[in-house]
Amino acid sequence: MIGAIFKGLGTTLRYLFRKPVTVEYPEVKRPVRERFRGRHQLKRFANGMERCIGCSLCAAACPADAILVVPAENDPAAPHSPGERYAARYEINMLRCIFCGYCEDACPTNAIVLEHQYELSFYDRRSSILTKEDLLVPPDKGHGEIPPILQQLNRRPSPPAQIDL
């Protein structure tokens, strides 16, 4: 019986000198997995343009009805996004969001991405609604070129077809 006690204490003693598996959370943060689904970000293209074209497909795909998109027409002189349409308002209610990532799947321009931020707590319900300003990445943090399908607004029209008479 005594032997068993020392065996147990021995295990304790052994772990005392090992590196602990816990982290001291607020000061130390564990990295998340690459495919972790956290707080959303609205991405930009490399030239700083918003990727979001205001198509509302994320809102349509959202099973929790957490997303609101109000589209508007781009001013050709100062467009927010490539093409004719952009999101004038883009809001996600993080209290409703279930982090399923369907919005990400639905997005035709990879604009909405669930990133690795997981510290989502609020003092009131209203601040749980993230607006477009909260969600958008800074203009210099864009990536990727605008695909040709979105470049139509600035594209030179095709010449009229040649007609053989």
Add this chain to the structure above:
Amino acid sequence: MPDVTLVIDGQTVTVPAGTNIVDAARIAGVAIPVFCYHPKLKPVGMCRMCLVEVWTPKIDPATRQTVTGEDGRPVMTLMMGKLQPGCVTPVSEGMEVRTTTDRVRFAQKGQLEFLLTSHPLDCPVCDKGGECPLQNLTMQFGPSTSRFDYADKIHFEKPIPLGDLIYLDRERCILCSRCVRFQDDIAGDPVLGFDNRGRAWEIISKSDPPFDSKFSGNTTDICPVGALTTADFRFKARVWELRPTPSICPHCPVGCNISLDMRYDRLMRVMPRENDYVNEIWICDKGRFGMRFIESPERLRQPLIRKGDALTPATWDEAITLIAEKLIAIRTHAGAAAIGGLASPDLPNEDLYLFQKLFRQVLKSPNLDFQTGAPGEPEIVDLGATLGVGKGTNLSGLGAGTAVLVVGADPEEEAPLYVLRLRGIAARGGDLTVINPYPTKLDRTPARVIRPRAGAEAFVALALLKTLIEEELIAADFVTRRVQGFDELKARLRDHSVTSLCDAAGVAEDAVRAAARAFAKADNGIVIYGRVALASGADLIDALADLTLLTGHVGRPNNGVIPLIPGANARGALDMGVHPGAGKKRGLKTREMWAAAREGRLRGMIIAGMDPARDNPAAAEALDALEFLVVQDIFLTETAQRADVVLPTASIAGREGTLTNAERRVQRFRQARIPEFNTPAGWDVAQRIARALIAFGVEPAAPDGQGDGRSASRTSTKTGSATVLPDPWDYVVAGDVADEIAATVRGYADTTYESLGLTRKPQWGRQPNEAIFYDGTSYENTEGVGVQIAAEADNPKATFTLRARVPSSAAADDAHPFVLLAAPRAYDGRAWSRDSKLLPRMVAPHLVLNAEDAAALEIAPGSLVRIVSEAGSAVLPAQIDRNVPRGLALAPDVNGAPLSAVQTGPLTRVAIMAHIDETVGTR
């Protein structure tokens, strides 16, 4: 037509001969995909999407008999040896159609692949996305991949404005020509066309200003792709986010069924709702783009009370208490007849009913009217309640065998949808006669045009009557049974010949005789009269009534008279009794009220939803003379600015109710959103005033002779005794008012909200394979088609007296050689047009003169002319039109037109001269 039996995908169906394969398949429940085919348009076979295998029995050329095979069945051959377009191939006996074979599937795949070679595939940003036939058919029938590289696609500049309302995205266009055919065949404004060839083929607008049509919005509905989009709904929302609310267009007497597509209490767009009895699947641009006023920031938000010179915000309690106190004071010292009420003919039945009930039963004043009392406003001579149009009328089904007389009306401006309905009747073989003193758009349809002198229209109607008598075209049986005074009429017309009557009107005799013959011999005869006929006077209307009576076109479906009285619910105003002659005691007409107000006999007024002070200084002066004026409206109008108390009300989107259209169809509209700024509906305002009056000790009277004498259901009457308990005025919802209307107002017995909601067949509605035809834009009607109210003539025992008489010709007035006529305009720039995309199309006040008249007076287009009448003078810029008859001065009745300064009546004799500006001293 004989029926034809054929087999479609193994199903045997019997359809009328002449049906095309696509429609036959639809009856059989088989979906054949289409793009260019539309059931309301003639098939053209342009898109080749409906290719199917058509097998017909082989005919032996020698014997002309069906060849029978060894198994005893007919030998089938593939028609033409290849696939056939189903929309242009009529069915034939014994035909077999196969729509799911490999060959058909291959063709459908190929066709869609071809269509998509030029398509930008920008569905995520496309406004059609979600209700797009191209999207849906590609998912259902198309290839999953394309062999064409994106870079090979044809590119056009992104949307170009095709007019200021419609945008064209040429990349998305599949050139089905639905829009072009709609404009050519249905709307009768052939303003669209094709340009270029091959890959550069595109839709263009041929008119100036571009896409100049009152029906342009419909092209965006029938466009099977997102090529045509409206400026009003560009990038507003995705269609699946919208909440369509059944509503009724509040702009004209047609009463088109619309749906207000809302998103979070914001109006996104207005769409037509299908109702074959009213608007088929179309609406005009005024209805589609003219609803933005409901969200205008200028809307009244709270009651205003006059303190000194300013109107200051107040609470409802303060405002209602003040109104009750003041009205009681006026009643006490000047009598109940010193209070008058005006209610707009655009208000729903519920508002009008409680408004007149407030006056007749609580205030006990008979002074009620729905007209503005402007000097040029015609007297309303109404045939809608007596003759009316037979119960069960459906203009969309009429064609050959129907004769329509359009007398003194410009339907395009007064009730635009009637243009489409009448064009449809003409296109299906109906006979159309247009009698109007100036050219209208209906002249462009295949119609007989009779152009009398302005004011002499009655002579044309009398010439028609005389022709009927002379040529013995009278429906003798009907006349003996139900018409009195025929001999007297003959006596009155004895001294006149058709020729002399036609001369008096200045029209050709042949056309009049032809019109009379066509109208008398037709199975169905309909007379439509409008604003110009009302201006012409009661002689014309009486003659028109006699015309329908003598030909027996009365009291049957698809027969009768349709009066186009200005206002969306003028019919309802007449039926509810918002006019001075409705009660036991005759009240003052609006014009008499103005005189009484100036003389101090009328002290207080309540004006609901109407702006009589606008463009009418005399009315404004009368209003200023009033002791106390209450205005309930949605905007601070000129009338409201003169009020002592202004009460805000909800717009048509913020409440529910019913409207009665020109054909006496009662239709219900639903509440689309919470009331703007918490404003109450008009009926509730009347109720609040009535309750306050009763609380201050006013004894409400028993219901007077309104309706057919039955006591109101809500007023408990002890049978046999005269004890009538006071009316509780405890309406909670609009339906309570509607129930009382159904119980008390003559003819409205069947108009409870339950019966109005029934969707009667045949309706297109949601049908099993509707997704193929009406895919995309949904015209679904869930709120019912309304209930048409019977007129007196629908009672087979009702008899009528002929009243037509020959008026004396107006004496020529050399000092005033012109006739000034106010022409109605749909785009009149009034309150409804606030924030609308139609604003650039509003007409500025002007005067239209004949080219020769203008030349004789040395008036150049655009220069100012002075109009002088006995009443006064006004200055307007001139427009020259060689189609306007000589001697006629047409002044569009639009916002700001200074007509009331000149007019002495609906027809005013005026002198016209070039305006010399005295202040400058030069011309």
